[in-house]
Amino acid sequence: MNASEVLRRLGKERPLVHHLTNYVTVNLVANATLATGALPVMANAVEEVEEMVATASALVINMGTLDGAWVEAMVLAGKEANRRGIPVILDPVGAGATRFRTETPERLLSEISFAAVCGNAGEISTLAGLAAEVRGVESIGGDAREAARKAALRLGTTVAATGEVDYVCDGERLFAVENGHPLMGRIVGSGCASTAVVGCFAAVGGGGSETVAGALALFGRAGEAAAEGSEGPGTFEPRLLDALAALAADPDELDGRLVVEDLPLA
Amino acid sequence: MNASEVLRRLGKERPLVHHLTNYVTVNLVANATLATGALPVMANAVEEVEEMVATASALVINMGTLDGAWVEAMVLAGKEANRRGIPVILDPVGAGATRFRTETPERLLSEISFAAVCGNAGEISTLAGLAAEVRGVESIGGDAREAARKAALRLGTTVAATGEVDYVCDGERLFAVENGHPLMGRIVGSGCASTAVVGCFAAVGGGGSETVAGALALFGRAGEAAAEGSEGPGTFEPRLLDALAALAADPDELDGRLVVEDLPLA
Amino acid sequence: MNASEVLRRLGKERPLVHHLTNYVTVNLVANATLATGALPVMANAVEEVEEMVATASALVINMGTLDGAWVEAMVLAGKEANRRGIPVILDPVGAGATRFRTETPERLLSEISFAAVCGNAGEISTLAGLAAEVRGVESIGGDAREAARKAALRLGTTVAATGEVDYVCDGERLFAVENGHPLMGRIVGSGCASTAVVGCFAAVGGGGSETVAGALALFGRAGEAAAEGSEGPGTFEPRLLDALAALAADPDELDGRLVVEDLPLA
Numbered sequence: 154m155n156a157s158e159v160l161r162r163l164g165k166e167r168p169l170v171h172h173l174t175n176y177v178t179v180n181l182v183a184n185a186t187l188a189t190g191a192l193p194v195m196a197n198a199v200e201e202v203e204e205m206v207a208t209a210s211a212l213v214i215n216m217g218t219l220d221g222a223w224v225e226a227m228v229l230a231g232k233e234a235n236r237r238g239i240p241v242i243l244d245p246v247g248a249g250a251t252r253f254r255t256e257t258p259e260r261l262l263s264e265i266s267f268a269a270v271c272g273n274a275g276e277i278s279t280l281a282g283l284a285a286e287v288r289g290v291e292s293i294g295g296d297a298r299e300a301a302r303k304a305a306l307r308l309g310t311t312v313a314a315t316g317e318v319d320y321v322c323d324g325e326r327l328f329a330v331e332n333g334h335p336l337m338g339r340i341v342g343s344g345c346a347s348t349a350v351v352g353c354f355a356a357v358g359g360g361g362s363e364t365v366a367g368a369l370a371l372f373g374r375a376g377e378a379a380a381e382g383s384e385g386p387g388t389f390e391p392r393l394l395d396a397l398a399a400l401a402a403d404p405d406e407l408d409g410r411l412v413v414e415d416l417p418l419a
Numbered sequence: 420m421n422a423s424e425v426l427r428r429l430g431k432e433r434p435l436v437h438h439l440t441n442y443v444t445v446n447l448v449a450n451a452t453l454a455t456g457a458l459p460v461m462a463n464a465v466e467e468v469e470e471m472v473a474t475a476s477a478l479v480i481n482m483g484t485l486d487g488a489w490v491e492a493m494v495l496a497g498k499e500a501n502r503r504g505i506p507v508i509l510d511p512v513g514a515g516a517t518r519f520r521t522e523t524p525e526r527l528l529s530e531i532s533f534a535a536v537c538g539n540a541g542e543i544s545t546l547a548g549l550a551a552e553v554r555g556v557e558s559i560g561g562d563a564r565e566a567a568r569k570a571a572l573r574l575g576t577t578v579a580a581t582g583e584v585d586y587v588c589d590g591e592r593l594f595a596v597e598n599g600h601p602l603m604g605r606i607v608g609s610g611c612a613s614t615a616v617v618g619c620f621a622a623v624g625g626g627g628s629e630t631v632a633g634a635l636a637l638f639g640r641a642g643e644a645a646a647e648g649s650e651g652p653g654t655f656e657p658r659l660l661d662a663l664a665a666l667a668a669d670p671d672e673l674d675g676r677l678v679v680e681d682l683p684l685a
Numbered sequence: 686m687n688a689s690e691v692l693r694r695l696g697k698e699r700p701l702v703h704h705l706t707n708y709v710t711v712n713l714v715a716n717a718t719l720a721t722g723a724l725p726v727m728a729n730a731v732e733e734v735e736e737m738v739a740t741a742s743a744l745v746i747n748m749g750t751l752d753g754a755w756v757e758a759m760v761l762a763g764k765e766a767n768r769r770g771i772p773v774i775l776d777p778v779g780a781g782a783t784r785f786r787t788e789t790p791e792r793l794l795s796e797i798s799f800a801a802v803c804g805n806a807g808e809i810s811t812l813a814g815l816a817a818e819v820r821g822v823e824s825i826g827g828d829a830r831e832a833a834r835k836a837a838l839r840l841g842t843t844v845a846a847t848g849e850v851d852y853v854c855d856g857e858r859l860f861a862v863e864n865g866h867p868l869m870g871r872i873v874g875s876g877c878a879s880t881a882v883v884g885c886f887a888a889v890g891g892g893g894s895e896t897v898a899g900a901l902a903l904f905g906r907a908g909e910a911a912a913e914g915s916e917g918p919g920t921f922e923p924r925l926l927d928a929l930a931a932l933a934a935d936p937d938e939l940d941g942r943l944v945v946e947d948l949p950l951a
Contacts, residue, residue, distance in 0.1 A: 169555045176442045176708045177715055177727050183443055183607040188652060193607065194513070194555030195443050198486035201519035208516070208554065220730035247726070250740070253733035288740070289701045289726030339930065341715040341725065386720060387926025394653025398605065435821045442708045449709055449873040454918060459873065460779070460821030461709050464752035467785040474782070474820065660919025664871065 154358035156367035156411060160404035163190035168210030168356040172349065173197055173227050175217025175246065178342030181390070182215070185346040185372075188398040191353040197223065202230040207237055210356035214265075215345055216257060217246040217290065224257055231265030240268035240355040244348040248272065249279035249287040262308060268360025269311040270304065271348040271369075273297075277314035280304045292316070302327060302418065311362045313351070315344060319369045322418070323362035330366050331412035332373025339386040343393075347372040350397075370411035375400055420624035422633035422677055426670035429456035434476030434622040438615065439463055439493050441483025441512065444608030447656070448481070451612040451638075454664040457619040463489065468496040473503060476622035480531075481510040481611055482523060483556065490523055497531030506534035506621040510614040514538065515545035515553040528574060534626025535577040536570065537614040537635075539563075543580035546570045558582070568593060568684065577628045579617070581610060585635045588684070589628035596632050597678035598639025605652040609659075613638040616663075636677035641666055686890035688899035688943055692936035695722035700742030700888040704881065705729055705759050707749025707778065710874030713922070714747070717878040717904075720930040723885040729755065734762040739769055742888035746797075747776040747877055748789060749822065756789055763797030772800035772887040776880040780804065781811030781819040794840060800892025801843040802836065803880040803901075805829075809846035812836045824848070834859060834950065843894045845883065847876060851901045854950070855894035862898050863944035864905025871918040875925075879904040882929075902943035907932055 170191045174182050179195060186193035196205040199222070206212050212234040214227050234241045243265075245258040258280060262270075270280065275292030278285035281304035286293040297314035305312040305322035313321045319330040337343040347369055351360075354368035378400070379392035400407060436457045440448050445461060452459035462471040465488070472478050478500045480493050500507045509531075511524040524546060528536075536546065541558030544551035547569035552559040563580035571578040571588035579587045585596040603609040613635055617626075620634035644666070645658035666673060702723045706714050711727060718725035728737040731754070738744050744766045746759050766773045775797075777790040790812060793799075802812065807824030810817035813836035818825040829846035837844040837854035845853045851862035869875040879901055883892075886900035910932070911924035932939060 167554070171555070175727070177711050179443050180446060180607065180712060184652065184656075187605060187607055192555055192557045194516070195441070195484055196513070196517070196520075196555075197484060198519060200486065201517040204517040204519070205555070218727055218729060220732065247728070250726070251728070251733040251736040253730060253736070254728075288699070289703070289724055289728075289737070291701075291724045339719065341712065341719055384924075385927025385930045386716065387923035387928075387930070391653030391657060391923060392650070395651030396653075398651045398653070433820070435823075437821070445709050446712060446873065450918065453871060453873055458821055458823045460782070460823075461707070461750055462779070462783070462786075462821075463750060464785060466752065467783040470783040470785070471821070657919035657923060658916070661917025662919075664917045664919070 154364050156371050157404040157407050159354050159358045159364065159367060160401050162357040163353060166357060167192055169194055169208055170211045170213060170352050170356050171206045171209035172213045173230060174215035174345065177217055178345040181342040181346050182349045184394050185349045185397060186353055188394050189350055189353040189401050191356055197226050199226050199229060202226045203233040206230045206234050206239065209239060211352045212239060212241045213349055213352035214241065214261065215244040215246060215348060216254065217345060219257060227261060228264050235266050240360050241265055242348060242352045242355055243267045243270045244345060245272045245276045245280060247290040248276040249285045250289055255279060267310050268355055269351060269365050270308060271313040271351050273344055274300050274314050274316050277301060277304050277312060281307055311360050311365050313365050313369060315347060321362050321366040326362050327416045327418050328362060328366035329414040329416055330369045330373060332370045332377060334376040334380040336380050336383060336386060336389045337376045340390050366413045370413050371400060374410050420630050422637050423670040423673050425620050425624045425630065425633060426667050428623040429619060432623060433458055435460055435474055436477045436479060436618050436622050437472045437475035438479045439496060440481035440611065443483055444611040447608040447612050448615045450660050451615045451663060452619055454660050455616055455619040455667050457622055463492050465492050465495060468492045469499040472496045472500050472505065475505060477618045478505060478507045479615055479618035480507065481512060481614060482520065483512040483611060485523060493527060494530050501532050506626050507531055508614060508618045508621055509533045509536045510611060511538045511542045511546060513556040514542040515551045516555055521545060533576050534621055535617060535631050536574060537579040537617050539610055540566050540580050540582050543567060543570050543578060547573055577626050577631050579631050579635060581613060587628050587632040592628050593682045593684045594628060594632035595680040595682055596635045596639060598636045598643060600642040600646040602646050602649060602652060602655045603642045606656050632679045636679050637666060640676050686896050688903050689936040689939050691886050691890045691896065691899060692933050694889040695885060698889060699724055701726055701740055702743045702745060702884050702888050703738045703741035704745045705762060706747035706877065709749055710877040713874040713878050714881045716926050717881045717929060718885055720926050721882055721885040721933050723888055729758050731758050731761060734758045735765040738762045738766050738771065741771060743884045744771060744773045745881055745884035746773065746793065747778060747880060748786065749778040749877060751789060759793060760796050767798050772892050773797055774880060774884045774887055775799045775802045776877060777804045777808045777812060779822040780808040781817045782821055787811060799842050800887055801883060801897050802840060803845040803883050805876055806832050806846050806848050809833060809836050809844060813839055843892050843897050845897050845901060847879060853894050853898040858894050859948045859950050860894055860898035861946040861948055862901045862905060864902045864909060866908040866912040868912050868915060868918060868921045869908045872922050898945045902945050903932060906942050
């Protein structure tokens, strides 16, 4: 589904997007969700995750900060979403940085069926079984295109590897998303927020590679717009939310501004 | 106590307001508290909640994100506050959305005596035993006036139901607060922050319906002022804190700007 | 190491700084870390803290919100950092406010060797065994200079006590940092963020008193720059991150603007 159509539906339907996410960037994730037109909810207690996700239209699992209890909640919510056909998105934050962060996405991927997986080049390389250089939760270099392609084939789902150019692959098609701005890498949480927008798009459009690429292009375009007039990373962040909300409110104006290239797979 | 008098005392006494609140909007809650002149503290460990609340002038319990351990801490802190005559405010975030979120406020209300309860129309309708449409932690429609009135009678305390117009009722009086701006509904946490301001007001003025209405009017007025010059929800949020701090610093200028109507109860 | 040299190395080496910090101000802490050129990571699970800290160049332990499980993670991470010679910084948030917050830094100080300890006058007075007035996590008055001096002698490490003027002492030298602006005290988390900057400086320069004083002067200078044009605490915070990033990106321009005085110890 193209981005304009997705945004029209988000504004009209206002679907609930359930996030199991980290406490570092959770506020930005929630506000980015709201800016697209969707409604965020962050319930993480085992007492309620299954019941809450059953009322949602998408589930986003973000590993930014996690411990044993969180992983249990993720598994419970993910399985319930699968039972109900609700799309589940994974952001494997820091995969490759520690054993716990490498094993957890493996477990999640074995127990839950994901509609899309979104991470930086290092994280997606880790999931693809490629060598990766990860420092904490930051990717240091890495070939995003190759990572997305290999991980999509290995995992059998849509995979996005974000970076200067974002690559999205579903094993059959490969998209390059050229929208974006360097200031996005200078705030904490732009990766988490872009995955949140993917979750919102999935709530009405599913996890197909074109829909995921559209979500990343929208977010990147918001970054471009926000960078104009920003004096640094601090003032960039609120302007990013302004820009995202403005683009979401005017879907007709959008399509010419999104730069998504359809690439040959091999 | 009227809002100007409350703010003069907050600026002079700088009371401690103890929040047991969610990790999504906690930063805005803390900064909103500080902007009124009060001092926020967020301690939630069972090891210290009772000792901390004993040094505070108000306790705000916000259910935004909660699990079993948090509920225990809420009960411990609430009971200690009751023993010491410290006003306790409840924000039943998401009441009605899941069984856990419906049963938890019932338990809290049965074990703790609250000076005021503040939520959106859906949450307050749930507490009033009325039908409510809640999506995650958002209220979808609902009659705020009727919810506030019924809940106040049922719970025997001051109840505020927020929305386009906020209604505050203590079972004998009913106030309508007209201040506010639509941008407040486009950021995550404006409800939590308005309840935090109610907590600050309660720290010096108690939980009477006029004081609660004054707190909501102040917060709504800050929203109106912040909206001027905002380019969207992102830049609105920091401007909301600026406006709240500016209004709090100049209480003499305030009263003519707060639009609170005294309504007939029936 | 002087501040310009530290910043040049941070921009070139991009060291990982591991934070075990509170959920109230964590986003500001992470963004302040990133603004200096370092890379923040916030992993707190016992499953991974030791492995994560082993990949970091500094560890910052901030007690803002804590419970039993967090204290265990802090001890595990701190001991591993000590084994590897990675500098560890402590921010004893709220020390003196409750028994739990007074005993926890005592335990941490007995089990972990800290390169520097940074807190407000009340917290540092508590660690120094002096009388202190603490309200929640805020210091109400107190002699920062005397607190820093006494605590440095008692703890045998570098100690910073922040306030209108910050004092840094290592038992042999005493520095006064004059940079800063009153708006810094009107946002939640400026203390946490200043300790985070100390952690970044320690990642390349260690915890010597001159390096710590340089970090606090840089942060204070950013506050001065951010205050120009701010309309209140809300818009001040993003501008503070802008200013910090701008200063970090131009280390050559820095030194004349930092006001650090070398005082006699007695």
